[in-house]
Amino acid sequence: MLDNKGIPSFSFSEWLSLEQSTELLVSGKSDAIDPAKFDLRHALNAAWLARVDRRRPADRDLTEPAMELAVRIMRAQKNNAPARAAGGGQGAPGIWRP
Numbered sequence: 550m551l552d553n554k555g556i557p558s559f560s561f562s563e564w565l566s567l568e569q570s571t572e573l574l575v576s577g578k579s580d581a582i583d584p585a586k587f588d589l590r591h592a593l594n595a596a597w598l599a600r601v602d603r604r605r606p607a608d609r610d611l612t613e614p615a616m617e618l619a620v621r622i623m624r625a626q627k628n629n630a631p632a633r634a635a636g637g638g639q640g641a642p643g644i645w646r647p
Contacts, residue, residue, distance in 0.1 A: 559590060567595045570618075574599035579614040584625040592619045 570582050574595055582595075596615035599605060 567598055570595040571598040571602060574611055574614050575602050575605045577614060579618045582618055584621040587622055589622055592622050
């Protein structure tokens with residue numbers, strides 16, 4: 550269904566590749582994840598996996614490390630994005646961008 554909308558699916562192999570990222574999020578070491586290797590879908594899916602990981606202590610809040618990872622990924626993508634024409638493709642007003 551997502552493919553019909555131009556959104557690439559998240560394959561099984563991509564889910565498997567998130568294991569290390571999930572472990573790093575659970576252990577509070579999200580800064581060790583290379584943001585150039587992932588897109589925002591990876592960060593969100595790794596955060597979801599970390600939240601349901603049975604090894605995560607119930608009192609460990611993953612909001613901050615997951616958000617930091619997402620911001621680092623968005624910044625890496627922004628820094629590697631091709632230049633845009635003046636005044637074009639700026640996105641919806643009011644959307645926060647790092």
